[in-house]
Each structure stands twice: as C-alpha cells, then as structure tokens.
Amino acid sequence: MPLPLEQISIPPGRYALGISGGADSTALAVLACRTAAERIVLAHLNHQLRGDQSDADEQFVRELAATLRLPLVVSRRDEITHDDLRPANPSARYRAWRHTFFKTVIASHQLDGVLLAHHADDQAETILLRLARGGGLASLRGMAMSTVVKGLRIVRPLLAIPAADLRDYLRSVGQVWREDLSNASLDYRRNVVRMILAGDPQLAGWLREVGDAARHTIAAMERAAPRLDRRFPCESLCNIPAPVARCAAGRWLIEAGAPADDVSPAVCARLIRQATDPESPLRQHYPGTLLVRRRKSHLDIVQTADDR
Template structure:
C-alpha cells in the first residue's frame, strides 16, 4: 500500500522533494495512516507539520482527540499546531449547518498554519469511500458535472489527497498490520447527518446490487472530472469575452450569453458567482436555472436572489452579479433649494447653481449641465427622486410623458433611474438631471441672465 500511495504522489506530482507539508490529523483512522505513510516516504525528505482543530462539539471526547494528536506528533518528532474553536457558535452566527461550519473552520485553520510555516501543500486524509459518499451526497443535493466530479487529488494550489485511491478496508488493514491506534469519532455514527446516513445505510444497500459500487462511483467521478476540465478550459477563454467588471461586481452580456449552449451558460454563471463570492457553497443547479430563466425572460428587467447575500439583476442586455447590499438603492429623498449655491446629494454627488450669462453655443452643452430663466422659474426649487405619476414635456416634444415611460423607452437601467434626481420649479418638472430638459424650461431668445445648474 505504501508503494501505491508513493506512485499516486509521483504520477500526480503532489509533492516535490524537501517541501514543507501541513498534515491534517483528526486522530481518526484515515489521518493516522496519512501521517504514518508520509513519514515513511524518506526519499521525499518532506518537512511535516501536524495540524488539528478541536471543534468543541463532543466535550471531553474532543479534548481527548486533541491530546491524542499531540502525543502522536511527538512520537514522530514533528511540530504540532492545535487550536480549539466553538463550531456550534459559528454555525449559529453564520447560519450554517454544523457540518459546513466545521469544514469552513478547519480549512481556515489549515490555511493559517500553512501560511505561518510557508508550507507548499496541505495533505488531507480523504479516501475512495469518502469519494463515493461525496458523489452520492452531491447527487442528492442536485449538483452538476463539477460537483459530481467530487474531490480531486489536488484542489487549488495547496490541498492534496494522497490516499484518495485507497479504500477504507485497505486503510484499516494497514492500521492492523502496523499496530497503529486511532481515535473513533462517535458523531460519525449519528445518522442525523446526511453523510453518515449515506455511509451506514445507503452505500451498504447499494452494495447488494453491486459489491464494487464505491469503485464504480469513483470511476464515474473521475470521468466527470476529465470532462469538467475540458469545459472549464472553454469557459476560461469565453468568460473574459462576454463579461466586464464594474464597481459592484461582474456584468455578462445577455445577448451573447443567450447564444451559448446551456452547459456553457451555466458555467458562465458559476464563474461569475465564484469570482464574486470566492466560493460556490450552497450554489446548486436550481440557482443556475433561475439565472438562466432571467436571461431568457421576455421581461427586460428582473432579479434573482442567490444564497450568501448576493443577487443577479437583469437590466435590458446586461446581467449584473453583485452583493445584495450593493443593489441600486430606492430610498426616497428631497432637497429644497432656496437659491444659488451648492448642495450635496445623498449618494455623494453635488449639484451647484449659479447666475451667469447664457452660453454662446447651446449645441455642445454637456448632459450634466442645464440652463433656466430664473425670471420664469423663481426660487425655491425642489430636487428629489422619482415618484409614481411624475410627468414632464421632454425638450422638443409637444405632449407630456410619464418619467417612468421616458426611462423605459430610453432603456435607462434601474441602477440609473433611482439615482437620477428630478428638478422642480414649484410643481413643474423642468429637468430630468443629466438626461433631458423640459420643453417648458427652454430659455427664450434675448434672455440676459440664466441659472446654470450642474451636477457632478
């Protein structure tokens, strides 16, 4: 078995000679075998650092696990890093399952240890039966190809699984031959956790149909992983061409995305979410389908909530991926303007008004500036956000229009609509700021003094 693991490490280049490796050791059978095998690979001359996280979920049993790991590391004469966290409190505070909270805490701790000792890799003790359990777990949760590809021998740059091709029986046999003791986590026997039900109930039942079910599931996961790599390489080149970044997140072009095959569309959504969220935790196929419905909807505006405090907004031909707290605000506000001067808007912009001579060239005025006859529109003025029923007569037109319809016809994004101030003189709307002056606001020929209004 030592040779089998050694070949796995060599063939997949999991380690290089002389590297520092953090070894995740829970004290269970898998991690004890992992530590013993890596310590036995003397030709690699690995600098091993043992890391253990006490979840604090099983009282004295958890503390005894931590003590066992420290004694184990001492027998191998290896440095050992142990930390205790309150996983139950983390689960409650972050609204995560105990399993997810524990996993996040472990990986955070391993990353901290790796950073502190400049480790090149973090070795995990997952084996072939863990892989079969993960495959079924993700299948039940509705995962796509990437999720069903399950665990890889190498994940990202640092996480490696040298035992992934070994079965649980091979690991137990190794422990017996070597006379190695290990800890048993009693929580692994509790079938309240879905993974444990799969391990103790589902897989044994499936073995009555095919005794080699774990091997078959692992082969399927391996085949899916190969396909997934091909598709991810396609997306790697496609995503930059169909997307852009802005201050809030990522934006995909709806027309371009819609022309792609469903499998690539889903992966484009996944890529945007992964870049935005840093992970894909709790993102299932159903969420990707909801985004896809947004893309194909006849409605040009729409929104879809995503787990973790994120949103996807459809705005005409753009699909925005952003944090929920960065969605366009719809807070109503109103400012009274008594006369010339400057006023700070709630979103940080500024509106300034001064009395001056009319501009010489009316044709080349920037959209952020407008001019009005102060005699026709005496102060005070009012600047506020849009309200239902707001109407005006756009410059150059004879009839009035609802501001809402003006925005829709102009394909003005929602994010812009609610940030566009409306300038009123008495009850009359004279400027949709930055977009269109009212016809009634036209400055008569021969006017000697105008009110210049600029928004910056």
C-alpha cells in the same frame, strides 16, 4: 500490507496535515512522514464535542507526533475566532472551524496548504450525498485531489485509496489509531450513506467511476465555456449548448463573489433566462448579495457584498 508509496503523491511545497487521530489521518501522517517529513506540520483541532474522548484524541495525536518526530500545532474550538463561522448545519460549522484553524497554521508557519485524509470511500459518499441534494452534473464530480476553498489550498493525497486499505496498512506497520464512536450514529446523514455503501461495495466503485467521468466532462465544458467580463453582451449565452452556458454563467457568478456552494444549476439557469428572455425581470438578486441588471442587451453587476 504496505501501500505502494507511489500512490501517495504530495506536491512540492510545505503543508499542514490535518489530523484527528482516526485511522485515515493517522495513515496519512505515517505515510507523509516516510516520504516528506521535512515538509509537514501536523495540525490538530480539539473540537471539544466529546468530553474526555476529545481530550484523549488530542493526547493520542501529541504522542503520535512525538513518535514520528513531526512538528505539531494543537488548538481548541474555544480558541478559534468565530467571525463568519455561523453555518446552521453542524458538519458545515465544524468544517468552518477546521478551515479557520488550518489557515492560521499555514500563515504562522509559512506553509503552502493543508493535506487532508479523504479517501475513495469518502469520495463515493460525497457524490451520493450531493446527488441526493439535486446538485446536477457538478455534484457528481465529488472532491478534487487539489483545490482552493476560500483561499485555503487543500490537497487530498489518499483520494484514490479505499479506507480498508488504509487500515490494513496501519495494522501491517503496527500503528494504532483512535475510533470516533459518533461515526456509528445514524443521526448524521453521511453515516447513513456510509452504511448503505458498505452493504454494496460495487455501488461505491460505480459512483467513483461516474465521478471521474463527470470531472472530465465538466473540464471539457469549462474549456468550451466563454469567459464573461463583468459586463457582457447577453448574446454570449445564446446559441451555445445549455450545459456550456450554465458553466459560463456559474463561473461568472462565482468570480463576482457568489458562494460556490450556492451557485446551483437552477441559479445558473435563472441568470441565463435573465440574459436571453426579454420577459424576465431586468434586475435580479443572486447568492452573495449580488444584484444583476440587464440593460442595453448587456448584463452587469450593480451591487456586490462589498458595496453594502
């Protein structure tokens, strides 16, 4: 079943395309080749985690690139600079490796960003996982179609397309792909969530609808939230709806250097209390080694990571 190509929108510019050899990234590569071949550089990172299977994935990607006549950059995990790549969570660590690799490819080929093959099922899984971690309203919006993460522009052209449609498309054009057996392991929380959603397809659809509603709601709150200067009057966070105040507080912390993943609703609420509650501590630490001080009815940052 050919996918309607109008569903596959690649913004202007030239992009790396992250490819593992799995069905999703293979489908993205085939579709991108048909619509924007002159603007694509395939990028494959061999994680070296599955022995011969990892090497077979790399060989598959090399052959696919030759078939599609697309340029390809391949690197291996042991070639990646390990500065700041220390997340304890394995999935976060692997993602950090890939992002570092993509940044290298983008810089060396003068590209505008990276295309990733996250699809509609991935979106539902992400929303459910974030909701389980207690991330508040922001957790419900899931992944953005286009975003910037630590200087890396990420575009997800397949985000509205179910995984089953991508596999059907590959079968319709006679294109094979690689299967990663670790995707069936229940040692990974995402795989457990994937199995839950597979047993109730309606649930995945509802989660995506909730995600769409959350994105629109958050966008409205961001427009309504006051933009705070580095030093701002405490009253700026008073007399506005609590969700709008949390949005303003979170944006202020992130712009000051706090890691976005660490700016939780609880962290934002603490900043608001520091601004509005005279009994709260005058000086408090926040993610990203930020030290925030309340003085003369103002909040300001007296120390950042760059000051240490």
